[in-house]
Amino acid sequence: MSRIDVALHDLRTLDDLARRDTPLTRLDARAQVVTTLVFCVVVVSFDRYSVSALLPLALYPITLAALGDLPARPLLRKLAIAAPFAMLVGLFNPLLDRAPLLTLGEIAIAGGWVSFASIMLRFALTVGSALVLIAGTGMHELCAALGRLGVPGVFTAQLLFLFRYSFVLGGEASSMMTAYELRSGGRRPGLKDYGGLAGHLLLRAFERAQRIHLAMIARGFDGELRSAASRSWTRRDTLFVLGWCAFFLLVRWVNIPQWLGQATTGQLP
Amino acid sequence: MSHHYIEVRRVSYAYPDGTLALRDISCRIEHGESVGIVGANGAGKSTLLLHLNGLLTPAEGQVVIGDIPVTEKTRDQIHRSVGFIFQDADDQLFMPTVLDDVAFGPMNMGLSPAEARARAQAALESVDAVQLARRAPYRLSGGEKRAAAIAGVLAMSPSILVLDEPSAGLDPAARRRLIALLCSFSHTRVIATHDLDLVLDVCTRVLVLHGGSLRADGTPREIFDDVDLLASCHLEVPLSLQRRS
Numbered sequence: 001m002s003r004i005d006v007a008l009h010d011l012r013t014l015d016d017l018a019r020r021d022t023p024l025t026r027l028d029a030r031a032q033v034v035t036t037l038v039f040c041v042v043v044v045s046f047d048r049y050s051v052s053a054l055l056p057l058a059l060y061p062i063t064l065a066a067l068g069d070l071p072a073r074p075l076l077r078k079l080a081i082a083a084p085f086a087m088l089v090g091l092f093n094p095l096l097d098r099a100p101l102l103t104l105g106e107i108a109i110a111g112g113w114v115s116f117a118s119i120m121l122r123f124a125l126t127v128g129s130a131l132v133l134i135a136g137t138g139m140h141e142l143c144a145a146l147g148r149l150g151v152p153g154v155f156t157a158q159l160l161f162l163f164r165y166s167f168v169l170g171g172e173a174s175s176m177m178t179a180y181e182l183r184s185g186g187r188r189p190g191l192k193d194y195g196g197l198a199g200h201l202l203l204r205a206f207e208r209a210q211r212i213h214l215a216m217i218a219r220g221f222d223g224e225l226r227s228a229a230s231r232s233w234t235r236r237d238t239l240f241v242l243g244w245c246a247f248f249l250l251v252r253w254v255n256i257p258q259w260l261g262q263a264t265t266g267q268l269p
Numbered sequence: 270m271s272h273h274y275i276e277v278r279r280v281s282y283a284y285p286d287g288t289l290a291l292r293d294i295s296c297r298i299e300h301g302e303s304v305g306i307v308g309a310n311g312a313g314k315s316t317l318l319l320h321l322n323g324l325l326t327p328a329e330g331q332v333v334i335g336d337i338p339v340t341e342k343t344r345d346q347i348h349r350s351v352g353f354i355f356q357d358a359d360d361q362l363f364m365p366t367v368l369d370d371v372a373f374g375p376m377n378m379g380l381s382p383a384e385a386r387a388r389a390q391a392a393l394e395s396v397d398a399v400q401l402a403r404r405a406p407y408r409l410s411g412g413e414k415r416a417a418a419i420a421g422v423l424a425m426s427p428s429i430l431v432l433d434e435p436s437a438g439l440d441p442a443a444r445r446r447l448i449a450l451l452c453s454f455s456h457t458r459v460i461a462t463h464d465l466d467l468v469l470d471v472c473t474r475v476l477v478l479h480g481g482s483l484r485a486d487g488t489p490r491e492i493f494d495d496v497d498l499l500a501s502c503h504l505e506v507p508l509s510l511q512r513r514s
Contacts (some may be wrong), residue, residue: 015405139364160365167407168359211360214324218353219425220345220377227364228372228385 004174008167013074014131015163018138024068029137031237032064035244036133040126042248048115049101052257054125060244061128068136068264075131079124086123090116139163144227157225161212168208173201273300273335273350273428273457275321280330282316290316292481293330298426298457303512305468305489306461308478309503314433314461315356317478321431321459322351334429349378352422352456356434358414362406367393367417370406374425385424392424393417396450414441419450429457436464465493465507477502 018025024032039060046054065075097112103140134142140163143156180189189197249258282291290313298304305430306314319325320332323344332339339347355361364370371380371389380388393399398416401409409417415435422430433449436444444467451458451471462468468475468489475492477485479502485492492498494504 012407019403019405138365140369143365161363164363164365164407208360211355211357212363214319215353215355215361216363216373217344218322218324218348218373219421220348221373222377226373226376227369228376228382228389229366229369 004170004177008170008174010074011163011166016136017068017135018141020069022068022136024064024070024136025138027136027240028072028231028237029101029141030232030233031240032133032137033142033145033149035060035241036129038245039129042252043122045123045190045252046118046122048118049111051114051118053251053255054118054121056251057125057248058255059247061125061132064129064132064136066219068132070132070135075128075135075265077087078131079128082125082127084121086120086127090119093119141231144229144231147225148231153224160225165205165208165212169201169205172204173197176201199244270487274298275429275457275459276333277317277320278331278333280317280320280327280332282320282325282328284316290481291320291327294478294481294483295330296476296483296486296504298459300457301363301455302474303458303472304460305472305475306459306478307463307468307475307492307502308505312478312502313481314441314478316481318353318431318433318459321429322353324353337373349425350427351429351431352425352427354418354422354430354432354435357439358411358418359406361418361421362409362414365405366402367398367404367406367409367420368385368402371402371421371424374421378423378425388424388426389420392420395423396420397446410443411438412440412446415443415447416450427456429459430454432458432460432462432507434462434464435460436467465504466509468491468508469509477504479503 038114039057041056064070065072093116094110094112097115098110101114102109129194137145140160143160143163146159147153147156177189180193180197237256275333277294277296280291280294281289283289284406294313294317306317316325318383320327320339321334323332323339326340330375333495334347334351337343337346362370364373368386368389370394372385374386375385376382390399390402396416396419398413398420401417404413406414406417419435432451437446438446444464448467448470451460451467458471460468460472472489475485475487475489476483477492477498483496484502485498493510496506
């Protein structure tokens with residue numbers, strides 16, 4: 001399997017997960033979008049040296065993954081793919097901020113390392129919750145939910161089409177690479193070859209876009225992408241949003257791990 | 270429904286790059302007829318089809334569908350009565366699920382979501398594809414995609430069906446099911462195809478295009494018995510007739 005095929009397979013797996021009937025997929029996608037948004041805002045609102053206070057927030061993506069019966073491996077693999085970007089952001093913190101912030105026994109830990117850990121934790125929480133959101137709702141439900149929450153139709157339609165035709169264009173790209181490899185005699189494609197292949201793929205994408213547009217016009221498309229799928233907001237959705245938001249606020253104002261530690265060791269402030 | 274004829278009056282069309290795709294084409298297709306359009310690659314089949322529901326407008330001449338001339342102004346009206354099924358079903362199946370896709374046309378016609386869903390369900394039943402309703406289009410086989418694309422057009426209740434290479438890429442069983450389906454329709458059908466055996470099974474009339482011009486118009490037997498005509502238009506006798514002779 002080529003790397004393009006593997007990427008498409010991963011994308012397909014994520015979408016397939018959302019098509020199953022689980023307590024998570026039965027929730028209205030808007031409830032999950034709003035709650036995940038609040039979650040991300042709460043995660044990034046902590047100060048830069050927060051680590052322990054953030055830990056209880058991991059309960060949200062973990063609970064949702066359990067509710068949706070989502071397998072950990074593909075989600076963790078995707079998290080690992082994005083991790084280098086977050087590492088890059090916090091890379092210089094340990095070098096620039098060397099003042100000791102806390103001590104673990106004899107070892108003094110510099111503020112830079114703590115803030116680096118905080119960045120990585122925030123990355124894992126926010127990206128992890130976004131992945132769970134996609135695997136728990138599916139791209140089409142997600143786009144419909146965004147549309148119903150007031151995101152302009154042009155953006156949700158773009159997102160939907162990007163997702164739908166990534167499989168078609170990805171398949172074409174994969175075929176082109178296979179055709180190249182079969183006649184390249186084992187030579188790796190150079191920049192010039194990639195340029196030619198990408199240009200060719202772009203022209204194909206233009207042609208397909210024109211044909212899709214014609215197909216849409218032929219069925220009465222007037223600029224608005226309407227969906228016939230029925231969705232209704234229930235009390236369960238309200239409870240989901242309110243319950244989790246209350247938990248996020250609690251975690252935001254009370255450092256639960258610290259409080260638990262002090263409570264169990266009897267050293268309350 | 271008897272007014273749903275198609276009349277092509279002296280239509281010519283050139284693409285923006287100057288390629289003359291249609292030259293002075295005239296024909297009239299009556300209600301309920303099943304017409305095959307055959308010709309070599311580049312003969313103008315797809316271009317002619319695109320004129321039948323206003324996706325292209327002629328440089329010269331006129332297309333009339335049931336007393337309504339096909340123009341920019343009448344295009345929405347024409348789209349309701351002429352259903353167009355594209356060669357590559359992937360071009361037509363752009364919504365996230367098959368049900369959403371089949372309901373796309375009815376929703377654009379102003380039907381409520383419940384009505385559109387009922388229409389979509391009925392259309393899927395008519396092509397024996399109800400089980401596909403919740404599937405993602407990219408997960409379907411070639412035959413299933415074709416059935417879903419046809420359902421998407423049937424859901425708009427058109428009087429005329431226009432199909433571009435409907436059997437392209439189908440396996441023999443899927444092709445046979447498609448032929449049975451096309452034979453079961455009472456709509457006026459216009460089918461552009463290289464599959465001459467499909468034309469024999471489904472069509473009552475054949476138009477032969479060559480180099481953008483209409484070279485012949487007759488019954489399938491008349492056309493397919495004329496070996497010289499077929500050879501000059503880069504066609505050949507259908508395989509099923511070759512075996513019989």
